[in-house]
Each structure stands twice: as C-alpha cells, then as structure tokens.
Amino acid sequence: MLNRETILRAFERLSKRLETRGVVGEINLLGGTAMVLGLQARQSTKDASFCVTLI
Numbered sequence: 001m002l003n004r005e006t007i008l009r010a011f012e013r014l015s016k017r018l019e020t021r022g023v024v025g026e027i028n029l030l031g032g033t034a035m036v037l038g039l040q041a042r043q044s045t046k047d048a049s050f051c052v053t054l055i
Contacts (some may be wrong), residue, residue, distance in 0.1 A: 001044040004036055010048060018052075025054040 002010075011027060017027070029038055032045025 001046060002033075002036070002048055004043045007033060007037060007045075007048055011050075023054065025052050027052055 014027075028051045030049035030051060032042060032049075033048045033050055034044045036045050
C-alpha cells in the first residue's frame with residue numbers, strides 16, 4: 001500500500017527527472033491517489049494513478 005509520504009516522494013523523484021530533461025507539464029491525480037493526496041479521504045492506496053499533460 002502507498003501512503004501519502006511514499007506517493008509524494010515518488011512524485012518528487014518524477015518531477016526531478018522530468019526537470020533534468022527540460023519537460024514541463026502538469027500531473028493530474030486520479031482514483032485512489034486523488035483520494036489520498038487531494039481529498040485526504042484515505043490513508044493509502046494500492047497504486048498511483050495519474051496522467052501527465054505536457055505544456
């Protein structure tokens with residue numbers, strides 16, 4: 001199970017990797033990830049669902 005801290009660390013790593021490649025975009029949270037991070041309605045989720053939109 002992925003808790004808030006684990007998900008945030010993973011997104012921070014993703015952000016740094018994209019930045020080193022000059023990629024600019026938005027990360028849109030979906031499903032359980034949105035429930036954990038955005039709504040704080042759950043403590044954890046089984047997976048991290050998200051969509052990256054390049055700008």
